[in-house]
Amino acid sequence: MTTLRTALAGTDGANRAAMLDRLAELADALDTARAGGGEKYVTRHHARGKLLPRERIELLLDRDAPFLELSPVAGFGTDFPVGASVVTGVGVVEGVECLIVANDPTVRGGAVNPWSLAKTRRAGEIALANRLPMVNLVESAGADLPSQADIFIPGGRVFRDLTRLSAAGVPTVSVVFGNATAGGAYVPGMSDYTIMIRDRSQVYLAGPPLVRMATGEVTDDESLGGAAMHATRSGLADFMAEDEPDGIRLARRCVRRLNWRKQGLPPRTADPAPPRYDPEELLDIASADLKVPFDPREVLARILDGSDFDEFKPAYGTALVTGWGELHGYPVGVLANARGVLFSEEAQKATQFIQLANATDTPLVFLQNTTGYMVGTEYEQRGIIKHGALMINAVSNSTVPHLTVNLGASYGAGNYGMCGRAYEPRFLFTWPNAKSAVMGxxxxxxxxxxxxxxxxxxxxxxxxxxxxxxxxxxxxxxxxxxSGALFLSGRLYDDGVIDPRDTRTVLALALSATHNAPINGAKGFGVFRM
Known part of the structure; x- marks a missing residue:
């Protein structure tokens, strides 16, 4: 392996100052999301002896296990609450990496709005693509009725996706902490394992007032959909817990009994060497002015094991860095923009490299900082369209896991060639300084x-x-x-805006999650226009 060297010494601090400003904006947005419905509703919820969604998640996870939260600022910049009234992420339960979805009942009773629907659906996509068992921590009043026109028809996909997970052999577990009404009732109804809590859980398609209006029947919550009824009469409840901690304990036991095995290879080493350079220096690398390129090798030197990197075709297509390394013991191939613009040489180099990664079943990491493919008469005559098509063909049909991080700019078709959201990377994260649009x-x-x-x-x-x-x-x-990072993340165009210093950890958690599924390269790529 070749150890990367740094040339970062002597920076004037402008990049760091700009990045710290963006991080402060991110921190404010995250604080808003974590506050849920606000102090009034949080206090009321606790007074009822109930836990908040992140408190439930903390009890569910193994002690000291990390939690990779996804889409934490969903809804940012919209008319809906930041965080979209649901918490999603990947965490370890009884040694098993699980996709966790937890409704936040302090925000309009956990009602589903368009962004919480999009966030929940994205969680389902991640669970299916990476073969992650799904645990739903349910407490939802169903659809947010004022926005039902944007929820009702597409919302059915959530339930379809649950059954498809089960059909694919990916287990689903639900714990119902309170109301699960109307559409919310179908989540426990379509899960493989369902846990309800005595005198707390209420699962029904229609509550007592609607039943009376629809049928004239006068009934009560417990008879209609209480935990005891579902455990003894309907059979919907597989387990009945005494309280919330007991319900979470039962969920952990369900996961333990899955006999789950990862199908991807384990890391090459259990004790990988850390990067040789301080990750704190990642704040100094991205240019405050996106028009000014920066060397992505400086990033790689601070995220790859031992800062070791075998560069592929280093003297050809030099605006794109490609090569091999390891991240927390997992082999990866890297494609990283070095000078923004992609020329024909970079596109051809990327195409060959992606094919090689698929031939060796090696996951790919895309580090975006691109203004797109080069335009102009000379470049059109040299075939930039067909060469760009080669690269996009390779990205589209590659079947090894793709992990994408936008470090700066992601404009035009460069976003496509560097595996933007439309090309379905397993995970996509963004640095807080980054931007993305059709062009600048x-x-x-x-x-x-x-x-x-x-x-x-x-x-x-x-x-x-x-x-x-x-x-x-x-x-x-x-x-x-x-085109800013928070605006785009609010609309689920990535899986989260991350602190640059956390890049290695975030990618490692994502890589580990992808290895729950088999890692198999593509056997064919269609027709390459030469």
């Missing part, structure tokens, strides 16, 4: 200005320069705000 704000506003000028000239009209300046400013501000 200045470029996009400039294109609109050129088109408007040409339209005015075609009609024989004078062009209003003052209106043009105002339009460009408005468009640049809009794109700037809509």
């Amino acid at each position: 704000p200045t470029q996009l506003a400039g294109v609109l200005s050129i088109v408007a000028r040409q339209a005015a000239a075609a009609r024989g009209r004078d062009y209003d320069e003052d209106s043009d300046a105002a339009m460009r400013m408005m468009v640049e501000q809009q794109i700037e705000s809509q």
Whole structure:
């Protein structure tokens, strides 16, 4: 292996200052999400002897086990609460990596809004792709009725996805802590194992008021859907717990009895060498100005085991760094943008490298910092479209796990070639400074200005320069705000905005999760246009 060397000494601190500003914004958003429905509703919930979703998760997990929370700022920048009234993530239960979904009843009773639906569905996708048993910690009032038009029809996929997990041999466990009403009732109803809590759990398609309106029957919560009824009469409850800790204990026992085995290979070493350089220095690397490229080898030197990296084709297509390393003992192939733009050489190099990774069943890590594929007459004539298509073909049809981190910019078709969200990486994370859009704000506003000028000239009209300046400013501000990391994460375009210093740990947890499923490379890639 070749040990990476650093050239980071002597930075002026501007990059670090800019990154710390973005991290402060992230911390504020995370604090808002963790506050749930606010102090009033949290206090009321605790007064009823009930735990908060993260407290339930903490009891469920093995002692001192990490929890990789996913989409923590879902809903940011929308009319819905930050965090989207549900907590999702990957954690270890009885030695088994599980995908955990926990409703937050302090936010509108845990009602499902469009973003909590999207967040829950993403959790299901991750569970299925990575063969992770799913544990649902249920307490939900069903759909958020004012937004039912955006929930009802697509919401059925959550229940379909649960049954597909079961059919794929991926177990599902539900613990019901309170109400599970209407659509919420189908989560325990479609789980492999269901646990209810005496005098607490209430699972029914319609509560007593709606039953009376629909049928005229007068009934009560316990007779209609209480834990004792479901444990003794309907058979919906497989286990009846005495209280919340007991319900979580039973969930842990269910997971223990799954006889679960990971199907991917274990790490090559149980005690991997840490990087040779301080991860604190990751705050100094990403450029405060996204137009200024930076060397991704500086990042690799601080996340790969022993800072060891065997670079592939180092003298060819130098705007893209490719090579092999290990991360917490897991072999990985890396594709990392070095100078933003992707030329034909970079696209061809990436295509070959992706094929090699699939031939050796090696997961791929994409470190994005790209402005897209090169444009212009010379590059079109040299075949940039077909070469970019080679790379996108390879990314699309590769079957080894892909893990993507946006370190800076992710613009245009470069987002596609570097395995953006549309190309279904197993996990995708973003640094807080990163941006993503069809193109940069200045470029996009400039294109609109050129088109408007040409339209005015075609009609024989004078062009209003003052209106043009105002339009460009408005468009640049809009794109700037809509391309930021928190805005995009709020819309589930990644699986979370992370502190750069946590990159190695986050990728290691994600890699470990992917190894629950077999790691098999693609046997074919379709037709490559040469």
